């Protein structure tokens with residue numbers, strides 16, 4: 001199968017990395033932020049957010065920790081003959097060179113992949129073009145759009161995107177089992 005995978009909050013804990021940096025940048029109470037769990041939409045609406053992203057996105061992208069077990073599971077899927085295609089909406093407005101930033105992170109962390117696509121605003125179109133069989137992403141918007149094209153989706157659970165009716169997973173081990181179930 002061709003498996004499309006998102007990066008932020010799907011293979012990495014990006015949100016959890018960003019929140020403490022938001023607290024520092026805006027001089028806010030970290031405990032309160034962690035408690036309130038502001039959505040990305042709310043964070044983007046903060047004043048000077050462009051300044052924050054210019055200063056901090058590269059750092060966040062390079063230090064965000066991987067989710068548990070992801071390297072092992074992706075290696076197993078690759079060994080079983082699946083193709084792994086990362087599709088991320090990280091773009092040239094937020095990163096100097098989004099491809100290089102992602103490529104360096106993936107290789108540094110020994111994550112197997114066959115292709116990396118950045119600047120992906122319309123993931124559904126890209127999935128059709130790349131003949132994707134399974135799409136894994138934390139975003140409700142992207143999962144719904146891809147699902148509408150008839151492609152199977154798995155939505156990685158995140159702290160605030162939890163009220164859609166999409167197929168959900170919370171761990172990479174679960175992703176692995178779902179992939180196995182697709183053959184039965």
Ligand SMILES: [Mg+2]
Pocket residue numbers: 006007008009010137138139
């Ligand atoms: Mg994401």
